[in-house]
Amino acid sequence: MRARIVHHGIRRRRARRRRALWTGGEALVTVGVVLLLLVVHQLWWTNREAREGARHQVEALEREWGEGGGDDGRSAGRGEGLGDDGTTTSTQDGGTPSASEPRRTTNSTPTQTTWSQAYAILTVPRLHLRVPVAEGVGKESVLNKGYVGHYPGTGQPGQVGNFALAGHRNTHGEPFRYVNRLAPGDTVEVETRSAVYTYAVDRTLRQTSARDSGVIRAIPRSRLHPSYGYTAPGHFITLTTCTPEYTSRYRLVVWGKLVSTRPR
Structure with a gap:
């Protein structure tokens, strides 16, 4: 019986194929692990970190108000549209307010608080x-x-007008994850230093569209769906917030009306 002869060239080609397959497999496993870590970071770690920070900020506000500090007044430029996660796409000056720009109270008295500092609790x-409420909607x-x-530019708590808010629906604490579950009659409280x-x-x-800025006007009314909103x-x-979940294509909007005010 004749012995099968395997040439060295064939052996080398087979060895190269095995190495290529092994290297490709290692690369795919590495990419998979990296993607998994990114998903874990986005869906778990950012939520954990943001929720913890928000909780500490709520506690800090409560301590500050208990000591008689704080400032309720806020005003800013005019917002014109809804960006990702409900952010405005422009302001009165055509740009994003500077973090160092002084904020003004309702009587136009400047204060030294920064734009991103929380001043109310929702x-x-x-x-x-x-969760804390801060001025501005930058990510x-x-x-x-x-x-x-x-x-910026919408009303403040308790005032005539529209106190308009934005929040993440997914990741980074996702405070508005389940706002779609709110039904007529459910209550929403806004607490400041002086009142609830x-x-x-x-x-x-x-x-609705991310460009439907009518929903945050003083008399909120959708420009694309005029049957939704108010006339007085x-x-x-x-x-x-964004909708559907894990996308930023459209916006989900929930409206409410003031029913009571009480001193804090």
Whole structure:
């Protein structure tokens, strides 16, 4: 019986193929591990970190108010649109406010607080949510901290107009993850140094364009869905976030009306 002859060239080619397959497999495993770590970071670590930071900020505000400090007044440029996660796409000056720019109180007295400093606490009993509210809706300066951001140029708590807020629905604390579960009559509280304002959820716009800036106007009304919104002045609150989940293509909007005010 004749012995099978294997040439050295064939052996070398087979060895190269095995090495290539092994190297490719290692590369795929490495890429998979890196992607898994990125997913864990986005879906778990950013939430853990932001929630912890937001909790500490709420506690700091409560201590500050208990000692008689703090400032309720806020004002800023005019917001014109809704960006990612509900952020405005422009302001009165056509840009994002500087973090060093002094904020003004309702009587136009400048203060030295920064744009991203929290100044109120939002509580939504149905969602077991209690988070700080900061001026501005920038991702890095406000939303990624797990805070809820106040749209510059919209009303303030308890005032005639629209107290409009934005928050992440996914990652970075995701305070507005379940705002779609709010139903008419559910309460939303905004606590400041001097008072607690209670709003009752009135209606929801399940989906609209990120450019639908009408939803955060003083008399909120969708420009794309005119049957959603209001036609007369009032004391409104607006909660905005991205929809569907894990995307930023559209916006989900929840509106409420002021029903009571009590001293803190």
